[in-house]
Amino acid sequence: MTTGSGVLAVPPLTERDPTSYNQPRLSYTLPGRVENGISFTTGPFDDPTFTQHPPSSATHTHYYFDRRAPMIDQTEIFRPIATTPPPSNILWREDHPVQRLNIRTQNAQSWGMAISHVDADQRVFGPRDTEIPGSPVRFFMNPLAVQSIILSAAELGNSTVLTTDSLQAFSANANLLPYTGSSSKITFPLIQGMGFVTGVYTNLQPVVQSSVFFRSVSSGSVSSNGVWKYQITLEDNKHWLLYAVPSNGQDPQLSLVSDAELRGTPNWSGYIQVAKNPAASSGEYIHDNAAGVYPVAMDITASTFSQTGTYRFQWTKAGLTGINAPKLLMYALPHHIESFAGPTPFAVTPLRLQTTTKGIATAVIADYWTLVEPSLPVDMGFAPWNGSPPQAQGSAKLPLPAAAINIIKPIAASEIQQNMDEQTNLDSMYFSGKALSKFATLVYTVHEMLNEPDLARLGLGQLKLAFAKFSTNQQIYPLVYDTAWSGIVSSGAYVTGNPGQDFGNTCYNDHHFHYAYFIHAAAIIAYLDPQWLALNKEFVNILVRDAANPSTADSYFPFSRMFDWFHGHSWAKGLFESADGKDEESSSEDAFFAYAIKMWGRVIGDKSMEARGNLMLAIMSRTLRNYFLLQDDNVNQPREFVGNKVTGI
Numbered sequence: 001m002t003t004g005s006g007v008l009a010v011p012p013l014t015e016r017d018p019t020s021y022n023q024p025r026l027s028y029t030l031p032g033r034v035e036n037g038i039s040f041t042t043g044p045f046d047d048p049t050f051t052q053h054p055p056s057s058a059t060h061t062h063y064y065f066d067r068r069a070p071m072i073d074q075t076e077i078f079r080p081i082a083t084t085p086p087p088s089n090i091l092w093r094e095d096h097p098v099q100r101l102n103i104r105t106q107n108a109q110s111w112g113m114a115i116s117h118v119d120a121d122q123r124v125f126g127p128r129d130t131e132i133p134g135s136p137v138r139f140f141m142n143p144l145a146v147q148s149i150i151l152s153a154a155e156l157g158n159s160t161v162l163t164t165d166s167l168q169a170f171s172a173n174a175n176l177l178p179y180t181g182s183s184s185k186i187t188f189p190l191i192q193g194m195g196f197v198t199g200v201y202t203n204l205q206p207v208v209q210s211s212v213f214f215r216s217v218s219s220g221s222v223s224s225n226g227v228w229k230y231q232i233t234l235e236d237n238k239h240w241l242l243y244a245v246p247s248n249g250q251d252p253q254l255s256l257v258s259d260a261e262l263r264g265t266p267n268w269s270g271y272i273q274v275a276k277n278p279a280a281s282s283g284e285y286i287h288d289n290a291a292g293v294y295p296v297a298m299d300i301t302a303s304t305f306s307q308t309g310t311y312r313f314q315w316t317k318a319g320l321t322g323i324n325a326p327k328l329l330m331y332a333l334p335h336h337i338e339s340f341a342g343p344t345p346f347a348v349t350p351l352r353l354q355t356t357t358k359g360i361a362t363a364v365i366a367d368y369w370t371l372v373e374p375s376l377p378v379d380m381g382f383a384p385w386n387g388s389p390p391q392a393q394g395s396a397k398l399p400l401p402a403a404a405i406n407i408i409k410p411i412a413a414s415e416i417q418q419n420m421d422e423q424t425n426l427d428s429m430y431f432s433g434k435a436l437s438k439f440a441t442l443v444y445t446v447h448e449m450l451n452e453p454d455l456a457r458l459g460l461g462q463l464k465l466a467f468a469k470f471s472t473n474q475q476i477y478p479l480v481y482d483t484a485w486s487g488i489v490s491s492g493a494y495v496t497g498n499p500g501q502d503f504g505n506t507c508y509n510d511h512h513f514h515y516a517y518f519i520h521a522a523a524i525i526a527y528l529d530p531q532w533l534a535l536n537k538e539f540v541n542i543l544v545r546d547a548a549n550p551s552t553a554d555s556y557f558p559f560s561r562m563f564d565w566f567h568g569h570s571w572a573k574g575l576f577e578s579a580d581g582k583d584e585e586s587s588s589e590d591a592f593f594a595y596a597i598k599m600w601g602r603v604i605g606d607k608s609m610e611a612r613g614n615l616m617l618a619i620m621s622r623t624l625r626n627y628f629l630l631q632d633d634n635v636n637q638p639r640e641f642v643g644n645k646v647t648g649i
Contacts, residue, residue, distance in 0.1 A: 170300075358567075
């Protein structure tokens with residue numbers, strides 16, 4: 001296979017074992033030598049593609065497909081649910097408590113973009129919890145405000161302003177301007193997984209600073225494609241690489257003016273890229289062969305076929321162009337490495353960096369990644385399910401033993417007569433939804449597991465009436481459509497003035513938790529009474545669109561507000577600032593959200609939605625195991641912390 005960076009000798013399909021736990025290994029070609037335990041063999045190509053074995057502590061299966069085989073039943077999962085406005089009974093509001101100002105008029109405080117990376121030996125650990133076996137530490141922290149490298153400009157000062165643009169699901173541009181309205185600026189394309197921090201300069205004098213201080217900076221050297229390189233060692237003995245690419249071939253002339261500042265030529269345009277290099281000359285070689293290009297956006301595509309889900313990250317890149325332009329250097333998280341398929345395992349390099357909370361990231365040289373989840377829970381339904389393959393289990397619906405039925409029946413008969421409206425008509429979308437979902441599960445159990453249709457009919461009637469209060473938007477705090485952030489929110493904070501009302505629903509906290517319960521309850525009602533869909537489908541779909549809009553073709557909601565397809569799980573935090581970043585908060589409710597989407601998609605006949613829920617569940621089964629629900633052999637969290645078994649929030 002020929003790539004833009006050389007030729008890759010891919011073994012024939014007949015020589016590959018698709019069940020092998022070792023990924024194919026290719027030679028890592030550069031001038032013959034051995035460094036850091038890696039053997040480098042001489043090859044005829046200047047820009048090879050790198051690969052190595054995955055960490056021995058992880059289990060990996062890589063999947064290869066015969067692309068000649070048609071996939072007739074393949075389901076594309078990112079089809080729009082709808083592109084119509086919200087139902088007319090949901091009022092529009094333009095006065096959201098947190099207006100979308102894009103930080104346009106605020107002073108940036110910092111006069112540049114600070115770049116920091118924390119190694120494992122820099123972590124700070126809390127006290128040990130002696131009440132837990134093994135006495136794990138209660139918490140760990142990564143130091144903040146270590147400004148290793150700062151990309152700035154001589155023109156930036158007290159009047160500097162920060163703006164943003166091109167906000168997308170996986171990327172955004174941050175711009176620093178000397179003053180409001182200036183045509184000179186630094187634009188930072190920020191995107192998940194980027195291997196370099198890139199600053200695009202427009203008619204400014206570059207300034208590169210460090211609060212750690214420079215120990216040494218090499219003189220600039222230019223490559224054949226017009227990239228100037230600087231080797232930087234800081235006083236903490238960390239090594240960084242800086243690449244400068246002028247727009248007109250002009251030497252940036254970066255030189256030390258103090259132990260804290262490099263200064264370049266005035267009126268310079270081009271881009272500067274910075275990367276930490278933990279791997280000496282071998283890491284430098286990898287960076288050299290990837291410098292000059294950078295990602296500006298990422299698209300995701302995905303489809304399912306039978307029990308297999310395949311998804312792809314494809315980056316839009318800028319910088320050097322042409323057939324010999326470098327491939328992108330992007331960092332993969334551990335769950336990505338486990339899922340890599342097709343040509344992507346061959347693009348894995350030996351270059352690795354510590355992340356703050358997700359183990360070791362691995363550099364990959366490629367413009368796209370292909371990932372596979374081979375065990376989608378396609379046969380999971382409303383009934384108890386144990387995850388066994390359908391062919392071995394015989395049925396996805398596990399029957400209740402007679403003894404269990406005898407115990408449950410009298411209890412169910414009593415509980416189904418409770419006042420459902422009293423328990424669901426609350427001033428909280430979260431608690432109202434939980435109660436609706438609880439009663440829906442009760443009605444399903446009575447109907448399907450206990451085989452008591454008359455009793456179930458009694459409960460279903462109550463449940464429909466309770467749900468109707470919300471589908472007609474007559475609850476205590478009706479929902480509104482917020483035009484600032486394009487979403488369906490509770491009117492609670494508008495009425496009370498408290499942004500924390502209902503766990504911050506008005507400010508987009510926890511939408512996937514809150515709305516999952518309504519979606520799940522609706523799926524059960526529609527399963528038991530398909531005619532109910534006619535008056536309720538639009539309302540339930542609007543909740544799905546708010547929290548998990550699958551398509552940019554739906555302009556009323558952002559793409560995938562809550563679920564982060566790069567990290568493989570959702571974030572609970574909405575518009576509230578947080579010193580230690582966003583959090584997952586509830587892994588079980590995150591999974592329940594995907595499950596609710598799956599089941600709602602099934603009952604309404606939306607195969608794309610059902611497949612999307614299946615893929616989200618499969619991805620989360622991997623990410624939760626890697627990062628949140630900790631087995632004794634977990635290698636992604638500090639060993640001092642693993643004994644807690646869960647990471648908390």
